[in-house]
Amino acid sequence: MSTTTADQPAVTGPAPDRARRVSTWLQFLSMGIVWGASFLFMKVALDGVSFGQVAWSRTMLGAIALGAIVLITRPRVPRLDGTPGPVLPRERAVWLHFLVVSLTTCVIPYLCFAWAEQYVSSSLASIYNATTPIMTALMATLVFRVERLGLSRWTGVGIGVVGVLVVIGPWQYTALTGSLAGQLACLVATLCYGFTFGYQRRFLSGRPIAPATFAFLSIGVSAVVMLVLTPVIALDPVELDWAVTGSLLALGVLGTGLAYIWNINVLRAWGPTGTSTVTYVTPVVGVALGVLLLGERFSWHEPVGAVLVLVGILFAQGRLRIPRRRHASGVGATGR
DSSP states (O other): OOOSSSOOOOOSSOOOOHHHHHHHHHHHHHHHHHHHHHHHHHHHHHSSSSSHHHHHHHHHHHHHHHHHHHHHOOOOOOOTOOBBSSOOOOOOHHHHHHHHHHIIOOOOOOOOOOOTTTTSSSHHHHHHHHHHHHHHHHHHIIIIIOOOOOOHHHHHHHHHHHHHHOOOOOOGGGOHHHHHHHHHHHHHHHHHHHHHHHHHHHHTSOOOOOOHHHHHHHHHHHHHHHTHHHHHOOOOOOOHHHHHHHHIIIIIIIIIIHHHHHHHHHHHHHHHHHTTTTTHHHHHHOOOHHHHOOOOOOTTHHHHHHHHHHHHHHTHHHHHOOOOOOTSSSOOBOOO
């Protein structure tokens, strides 16, 4: 999965001590490991439950875990006059915005990824998850217009799109096979993540909502939607064993619950750009676990496309830039 909590600025103040820095790094790595492993957990869980039940279970368990955290900590954001605000927002418009966020941050992508893993490997699904920054750049720029991209970043988007096409390997398909449909479902999921980031940036990030509350509302409203969809997606027969049950618990409590809290803490320490580098960790973990534990294999074009996607992300996030030509006066600059 990708980082989908509210866009919050890094906390200013004295530099954290060594213990706090170590704690932040541990949470960052834990977040990358858990989200990278989520593709393995989905694949294992599908041995005993349907794809709809996978998405339903992880959302419910995540909502319970985050709800317990909010209930215990009761986080509040101060009002302009300094008095503590409410734990939960009271404006109807905010709840409607969270309904939109719930659909695109959990309901649709969770269903898409779980359905896709019936037809593609967990390793390949984790590679597609790494396209989230590319989708975010497209949505933030073209749809919500909350960001502007220069030459280097547009180049990154283009390289990323080419990388996706190489991973898909369209020369292999003469029809919409299960494998191709599964890959397209992964792209729909990451497109939703990109939409979520732009939507939050446009309509929610400036509101006085505590980070933990923001995470709970995103997952909690999603759980309500999943409850409504229960007769459609969650009433199939199940065959539970320790591996399936453990995978569902890990997906829900860790991947959709605690990892969101870790994400918030890293976000407050490093800011959104630094936190987004978790995108580089998750596919490495996902591929390694898929190969080592499930015996998954690659075709030549999949790792090649993955490298192109990574290079595209580096350009799209401004970490790599195309140098501009120097003027006759010798003064130069680098593009963004």
